[in-house]
Amino acid sequence: MDLFAESYVKGSIVQEIFYNEENGYGVYLMRVTEASEELETKEITVVGHLLRPHEDEVYTCYGQWREHPKFGRQYHVNRAKKELPRSKDAIIKYLSSGLFEGVGKKTAEKIVEHLGTDALEKIAANPDVLTDIKGVTPARAQTIADSLHEHQALEQAMVFLYQFGMGPALALKIVQTYKHHTITIIKENPYRLIDDIDGVGFRRADEIAKQQGLAEDSPERFQAAVMFVMKESALSDGHVYLTWEELNEKVDDLLGSEAVALFTDEVREQCLTGMVDEERLILEDDRYYLPSLYYAEYGLAMRVKDLLAHQVDTAFPVSELYRVIGEVEEEWQIAYAERQREAMITALSSSLMILTGGPGTGKTTVIRGICQMFARLHEISIDPDDYEGTDKPFPIRLAAPTGRAAKRMAETTGLPAMTIHRLLGWKGDFFEHHADHPIEGSLLIIDEVSMLDIWLANQLFRAVPKGMQVILVGDQDQLPSVGPGQVLHHLLQVKEIPRVELTEIFRQAEDSSIIRLAHSLKNGEVPDDLLERHPDRRFFSCKRDQALSVIVQTVESAVQKGYALFDVQVLAPIYKGPVGVERINQEIQQALNPKTPDKKEISWGESVFRLGDKVLQLVNHSEHPIYNGDMGIICAIDEQAGADQPVLWVQYDRLEVPYKRNQLNQISLAYACSVHKAQGSEFSIVIFPVLHAYRRMLKRNLIYTAITRSKSYLIMCGEKEAFVEGIKQQRGEERNSRLKDLIEEDW
């Protein structure tokens, strides 16, 4: 045996054991006729991504043997090549397999009788050879030849893609998308892959282009770089648009120093004009937009303007409002501060208002007051029981961007609250509520507005019916939204929008040194007592190489003291590297939930999910009311389930959600998560490492957001200087957006 020869098996498919329509993953029984090594048995199992083979089709598969705990030795296919059938029976089976429209067994037999065992080659070369056969019209002959070409083209496309070092799953995804046009499309413009295929970025497409000898200065290359940069700037830097200068600078960064010589200003101008003509970009003055962002920003501005122009239907005299505040104060035995009263009065007299404030300044207290006043003034009930089982809509709609924030809002107000996606009737790929089918209710209160990106803000405002009052609540010192735009920040710049900022801290200062710390930090001051031990916070000084063990020990000790996994959260600014979220998760998993012979687990990429692990949902689930940022515990695993069966179940609050293997990319371990993912959530204990290693990300608003996630106890660990430097770093650069100007402009 040649040890260096590539491993392969060749044989005919006996049976399909399993096939996943979605991703083309299959398991097949194969009768081997030839192989690179001696086999104990001629019938083997091959698994992988093939173009769904039919029985008796002959394949040569290249790959490797692996041992499956339940199913034994299996051949895992890296790439495969279908051989045209050679025997009479195989050709008849192939022709009558259903791939060729209108060809049944009888016709297939006649074809082989007439043309012999090289029938397929003959048909491919000239469909007219079929017309001598009784019952085959010239049109039918052409269809048969076309189908044959198409199938051959798909096989060729797979082989073509393998030469670029692509895995079979990606190759199949591309072939499933472009069908028999695959090779033509990729030869013409491989950069299309970036837009059309998830998982292909600019670098990969550029590499394919290079291997095919596409010119380095081709307009397609420049345009692909532009699209990539536009999307990156929106998703990573939050920009709604880029100016000509910014765009070209970023393209040059991506393409390297030679880009300046390769693409002159004139060529760039031409390329960009072409993209604007094709509506891939929108140009306004010298600003380039992705169309979805342009329309979102414009739409949002238009609706905010509408709201501002609209007077509240039932404006109550201020004296009446004060009277009702007095009633609420009396009933709840509370004395609102002057600023809080101002907030309540402004809210009830405005069609749109913004309420801001740091932790403990009474935002929730004010929201509750507003709801109570609204009910009294309008003489309506806000007892959820009165609406249960009726078709009357609840008059006050409360919502927040994440599931956890919505849950907290419901708990603190005692009123029904939900995610914005749920409020708008998210159906996986569209919103049920929009301008023509708005949401119901008279008052809308949105919490954690700092998290709202321009896309969601536009969807939300589109669905607000005429006459509904809108109150936006948030903390402007927190991180901006993960998605593009800086909606809260820019709305606060619009002078016309009524707003009240709560600054007085009501939570007893001695109760919470975390809140005092937060308020100092937001003003850029690091208190002298940062390293001192407080009843509710500590700072363990340590270097980078000690940080992991400090974090793990702290989590372990909290769990030993009886804190539930959900109460303890490690927050880190970055994912990768020796102290990134991924590594911290592995270490905590190893400490709290180690591998044991009888504990089920399943591998997914670099992660291992084990029974009992805490996990985080990374995107809004399309079938279940589970949202980006929700956390649960793995409650069952069936690692041998087929690809269209669930392999893992996660217990969320009250819901157990199944995940198929191809959905496992929707979750990650959650002992540690990024500060961005924790926006809108609170935890009893927050452990926050602060190290120079995070320098790039460590900014004032990130530190502020991290520490304000802790309800009872904050443990920081790391390097004090890194903390101090981070606090000096004001929020990241401004995000490009015209929201404020658009609202203020006369259209």
Ligand SMILES: Nc1ncnc2c1ncn2[C@@H]1O[C@H](COP(=O)(O)OP(=O)(O)OP(=O)(O)O)[C@@H](O)[C@H]1O
């Ligand atoms: N006018 C007031 N008089 C007395 N206590 C108040 C007053 N306003 C608020 N509080 C109390 O201060 C604490 C913080 O208020 P609240 O929870 O409303 O603040 P918040 O801004 O929503 O805080 P966080 O953002 O941290 O949730 C609560 O215990 C609340 O009862």
